[in-house]
Amino acid sequence: MSKRIVVDPITRIEGHLRVEVIVDDNNVVTEAYSSSTLWRGIETILKGRDPRDAGFMVQRICGVCTYSHYKAGIMAVEDALGIEPPLNAKLTRTLMNNALFLHDHVVHFYHLHGLDWVDVVSALKADPHKAAAESFKYTDAPIACGADDLVATQKRVAEFVKKGHLGPFANAYWGHPTYKLTPEQNLIAVSHYLKALELQRTVAQMMAIFGAKQPHPQSLTVGGVTCVMDLQTPSRLGEYLTKFKEIADFVNRAYYPDVVMAGLAYAKEPSVTGGLGVPNLFTQKEFQINAKEFLFESGVMMGEDVVNLITGKPFKVQPLDESKITEEATRAWYKDNAAYHPYEGRQEPNYTGFKDAQTINDKGVLAPTKVIDENGKYTWIKAPRYDGKPLQVGPLANIVVNYALGNKRVKVVVDKFLKDTGLPITAVASTLGRTACRMIEAKVIADNGLEAFNALIQNLKVDDATCTSYKIDKNKEYKGRYIGHVPRGVLSHWVKIKNGVIENYQAVVPSTWNASPKDAKGVRGSYEESLIGLKITDLSQPLEIVRIIHSYDPCLACAVHVMDTKGNEMSSYKVNVNGASC
Amino acid sequence: MEHAKLYERLAERLSNLEKFPRIKEEKSIAALMEEHGISRRDFMKWAAGVTAMLSLPSTFTPLMAQAAELTDRLPVIWLHMAECTGCSESLLRTDAPTIDSLIFDHISLEYHETLMVACGWQAEHNLESAIEKYKGKYILMVEGGIPAGSSEFFLTVGPHGQTGQKSAQKAADSAAAIFAIGSCSSFGGIQAAHPNPTNAQPLSKVTNKPVINVPGCPPSEKNIVGNVLHYILFGTLPALDAYNRPKWAYGLRIHDLCERRGHFDAGEFVQEFGDAGAKKGFCLYKVGCKGPYTFNNCSRERFNQHTSWPVQAGHGCIGCSEPGFWDNMGPFEEPLGDRLYHTVYGEGADKTADKVGVALLTATAVGIAAHAAIAAVKGSGKTEE
Numbered sequence: 001m002s003k004r005i006v007v008d009p010i011t012r013i014e015g016h017l018r019v020e021v022i023v024d025d026n027n028v029v030t031e032a033y034s035s036s037t038l039w040r041g042i043e044t045i046l047k048g049r050d051p052r053d054a055g056f057m058v059q060r061i062c063g064v065c066t067y068s069h070y071k072a073g074i075m076a077v078e079d080a081l082g083i084e085p086p087l088n089a090k091l092t093r094t095l096m097n098n099a100l101f102l103h104d105h106v107v108h109f110y111h112l113h114g115l116d117w118v119d120v121v122s123a124l125k126a127d128p129h130k131a132a133a134e135s136f137k138y139t140d141a142p143i144a145c146g147a148d149d150l151v152a153t154q155k156r157v158a159e160f161v162k163k164g165h166l167g168p169f170a171n172a173y174w175g176h177p178t179y180k181l182t183p184e185q186n187l188i189a190v191s192h193y194l195k196a197l198e199l200q201r202t203v204a205q206m207m208a209i210f211g212a213k214q215p216h217p218q219s220l221t222v223g224g225v226t227c228v229m230d231l232q233t234p235s236r237l238g239e240y241l242t243k244f245k246e247i248a249d250f251v252n253r254a255y256y257p258d259v260v261m262a263g264l265a266y267a268k269e270p271s272v273t274g275g276l277g278v279p280n281l282f283t284q285k286e287f288q289i290n291a292k293e294f295l296f297e298s299g300v301m302m303g304e305d306v307v308n309l310i311t312g313k314p315f316k317v318q319p320l321d322e323s324k325i326t327e328e329a330t331r332a333w334y335k336d337n338a339a340y341h342p343y344e345g346r347q348e349p350n351y352t353g354f355k356d357a358q359t360i361n362d363k364g365v366l367a368p369t370k371v372i373d374e375n376g377k378y379t380w381i382k383a384p385r386y387d388g389k390p391l392q393v394g395p396l397a398n399i400v401v402n403y404a405l406g407n408k409r410v411k412v413v414v415d416k417f418l419k420d421t422g423l424p425i426t427a428v429a430s431t432l433g434r435t436a437c438r439m440i441e442a443k444v445i446a447d448n449g450l451e452a453f454n455a456l457i458q459n460l461k462v463d464d465a466t467c468t469s470y471k472i473d474k475n476k477e478y479k480g481r482y483i484g485h486v487p488r489g490v491l492s493h494w495v496k497i498k499n500g501v502i503e504n505y506q507a508v509v510p511s512t513w514n515a516s517p518k519d520a521k522g523v524r525g526s527y528e529e530s531l532i533g534l535k536i537t538d539l540s541q542p543l544e545i546v547r548i549i550h551s552y553d554p555c556l557a558c559a560v561h562v563m564d565t566k567g568n569e570m571s572s573y574k575v576n577v578n579g580a581s582c
Numbered sequence: 583m584e585h586a587k588l589y590e591r592l593a594e595r596l597s598n599l600e601k602f603p604r605i606k607e608e609k610s611i612a613a614l615m616e617e618h619g620i621s622r623r624d625f626m627k628w629a630a631g632v633t634a635m636l637s638l639p640s641t642f643t644p645l646m647a648q649a650a651e652l653t654d655r656l657p658v659i660w661l662h663m664a665e666c667t668g669c670s671e672s673l674l675r676t677d678a679p680t681i682d683s684l685i686f687d688h689i690s691l692e693y694h695e696t697l698m699v700a701c702g703w704q705a706e707h708n709l710e711s712a713i714e715k716y717k718g719k720y721i722l723m724v725e726g727g728i729p730a731g732s733s734e735f736f737l738t739v740g741p742h743g744q745t746g747q748k749s750a751q752k753a754a755d756s757a758a759a760i761f762a763i764g765s766c767s768s769f770g771g772i773q774a775a776h777p778n779p780t781n782a783q784p785l786s787k788v789t790n791k792p793v794i795n796v797p798g799c800p801p802s803e804k805n806i807v808g809n810v811l812h813y814i815l816f817g818t819l820p821a822l823d824a825y826n827r828p829k830w831a832y833g834l835r836i837h838d839l840c841e842r843r844g845h846f847d848a849g850e851f852v853q854e855f856g857d858a859g860a861k862k863g864f865c866l867y868k869v870g871c872k873g874p875y876t877f878n879n880c881s882r883e884r885f886n887q888h889t890s891w892p893v894q895a896g897h898g899c900i901g902c903s904e905p906g907f908w909d910n911m912g913p914f915e916e917p918l919g920d921r922l923y924h925t926v927y928g929e930g931a932d933k934t935a936d937k938v939g940v941a942l943l944t945a946t947a948v949g950i951a952a953h954a955a956i957a958a959v960k961g962s963g964k965t966e967e
Binding site for chain 2: 223
């Protein structure tokens with residue numbers, strides 16, 4: 001008989017996510033549901049506001065990828081108004097983006113996702129001296145892996161465990177049979193967990209040098225950047241350079257070797273060598289490093305082309321056709337099920353809630369639970385589609401598409417990783433591959449991010465412009481969008497401006513693509529697709545589910561769209577020119 | 583209150599606290615620091631810094647050190663409502679020096695969805711057992727606005743689909759002290775901006791218990807950690823302003839200690855981002871700085887270990903620690919009275935003051951008008967200790 005498991009909350013993510021799966025008698029997943037359980041309505045709030053304020057407001061969609069939505073909001077308005085910011089501004093934005101990605105990917109791997117791969121309790125059994133020797137297997141120059149560091153780390157963990165009072169480490173799935181690292185390898189990773197906790201502050205400072213603060217920087221403005229004094233201060237530039245080198249060093253001497261180590265250890269663990277999810281991949285160019293070039297390029301690859309690529313057959317990468325992007329809500333808590341282009345996006349609520357059922361709890365027995373309606377609507381996330389098909393976005397898509405395009409900066413890192421792990425290129429198409437591609441993306445940025453810095457220094461010698469002047473004509477209508485690649489994949493913001501204020505605003509974000517529910521044809525989104533066929537060892541400890549979902553780095557606050565709870569369509573909000581409240 | 587009396591009161595409170603059994607049997611924070619190579623001397627230096635930050639006289643430094651050593655007695659439950667996790671991220675930045683993070687390690691973080699390893703049923707179990715085990719003893723910190731009333735179900739957490747509001751109320755009922763971390767939890771925040779489509783409410787509207795507001799979008803790492811220490815020292819709610827914000831952090835206007843204040847007084851303004859004035863660090867009032875209307879310590883403490891703050895980075899303050907700032911302070915790049923358009927939100931309380939200021943275009947007039955307006959607002963309903 002089939003059984004149901006509910007995992008809610010999925011912790012160590014941004015936002016509120018529930019995952020439900022149905023398993024058969026062999027504990028193999030036959031159906032999966034990804035459900036967002038929070039809705040905030042920021043796009044509705046944007047209507048009628050000054051377009052220059054959009055960036056500041058959409059930034060508050062997410063405090064983790066804190067800079068992504070800010071930049072997207074500013075650039076969507078620039079696109080609408082036809083503004084070209086000066087090169088200094090574009091490159092400064094890249095420097096801040098370096099800081100964002102290096103921060104986000106490192107924190108995700110060590111503090112959010114890492115504990116799905118690393119058994120902290122097992123590290124207690126390690127011999128720190130052996131672990132110190134082990135660390136040299138994956139790099140010539142390990143960080144924080146001397147016997148002295150490892151002894152201290154182990155002692156600190158031992159104190160936690162001994163008191164039976166683990167704080168944030170309490171009641172996890174420690175000892176689960178799918179943890180594959182040796183005690184020594186676990187100890188290395190725990191030491192890096194602590195080191196990264198320290199280092200993430202430094203990387204945040206890197207953002208703050210030009211961004212004022214992190215989270216939620218405040219130095220971008222429509223037309224350019226405001227941090228002109230910081231750009232003209234050599235010591236500020238030097239500060240950035242030093243911090244960049246520190247984090248780049250960590251990526252190369254800890255993050256890269258740790259993922260190689262995990263790749264080797266987990267190469268035969270079936271719960272992570274599958275789970276590609278939706279095979280159609282989509283990425284968008286990002287990281288302008290000089291007047292002409294970007295670190296990553298754009299492209300869409302449908303499933304058969306991805307298969308052809310990794311099996312050595314001819315494949316093609318298509319350019320994006322923006323008009324083919326739609327969002328529909330057959331299975332989401334909105335009334336209007338039909339598919340609309342983001343410029344025309346609409347949301348009218350239809351919250352149908354949960355129903356009562358019995359599911360397997362943490363004791364392994366059936367317990368009363370609230371579950372989603374498997375035949376009806378079940379999430380606040382709509383289903384974005386491209387030409388009617390789901391897409392997967394994120395580092396996996398970015399790295400695979402850029403590899404396919406022959407991007408040299410990407411190819412060199414991918415080839416090195418495959419050589420160091422001895423894994424075939426087919427291994428990329430998996431949960432493990434998704435986690436590895438995030439690291440590869442970070443390494444490409446760590447290895448090349450200073451190109452933008454150097455180009456900026458050269459340009460500052462001859463050009464001190466940081467902002468482009470513009471006027472908003474209240475009698476004109478404007479329409480524009482930003483489409484780019486952010487830490488979790490492709491982000492797009494779409495804005496319409498009329499009477500000098502925002503008429504409509506829509507964000508189609510990475511986690512909307514990946515955490516998408518089924519569509520009218522019953523086609524699953526990528527989270528759901530990744531879980532199908534997964535065998536769960538212990539239904540009361542569904543670590544395998546958590547590990548697969550975390551490999552996407554979910555960001556749920558980003559993913560959820562807007563509606564009006566009073567049952568009105570968004571378009572019924574009109575700006576009242578007399579100043580009365582509606 | 584006289585310093586001597588205050589000192590006496592704090593000392594007594596600390597000695598009482600010391601008598602409580604520790605939550606954890608492990609070493610005191612001082613011993614832990616020693617293990618991590620932080621000397622007593624460094625620790626006292628840090629304590630002196632925090633003492634100054636809290637606007638206490640330097641003679642209080644030993645008490646601050648004692649307070650920090652006592653923090654391992656406080657379990658903390660941190661709940662996420664309708665939010666962006668920016669406040670949690672800000673908490674993670676706490677450093678300067680690394681002792682702050684040690685303190686964070688050392689207050690027992692019982693529940694925090696971004697950091698905790700447990701998921702699903704196990705996570706729910708952690709929350710329930712922490713509330714039960716530390717009844718009346720834990721600090722509750724809440725991040726995010728709370729969908730309430732008929733929209734309550736727009737946030738649910740856990741296998742039983744409990745609403746955010748219920749979960750916050752339940753945790754608040756047994757808490758020793760409650761902090762609303764960030765502008766969302768303090769005042770509703772971005773989701774509560776007009777037309778507030780989810781009926782998002784501040785924490786203080788869904789519980790009857792006293793709530794200390796620590797606004798900011800997000801508040802700096804200093805203000806989050808500083809408030810925990812403040813609580814330990816005083817034992818009762820700290821001195822609060824009219825909006826229940828601790829005065830030590832939110833007692834002064836951004837404008838009062840702004841590094842560009844001299845330019846304001848001299849009438850030297852940036853007219854447009856990127857102009858010659860911007861390169862010289864002129865005052866940002868005319869490109870929308872809301873520093874004259876905003877109470878916070880950003881100009882003194884800055885962010886990310888004093889790395890920078892918005893005015894240093896050439897952008898004006900957006901007033902993010904003031905109630906309703908999304909509706910009251912926008913457009914963020916225009917002076918308040920200079921809006922391009924009339925909106926449903928009206929023209930703002932300071933319209934007249936600003937129009938006077940902008941019309942005269944003399945720094946003193948702007949200054950006096952802005953200050954007078956804000957002082958009038960501030961004066962109403964003010965509570966003094």
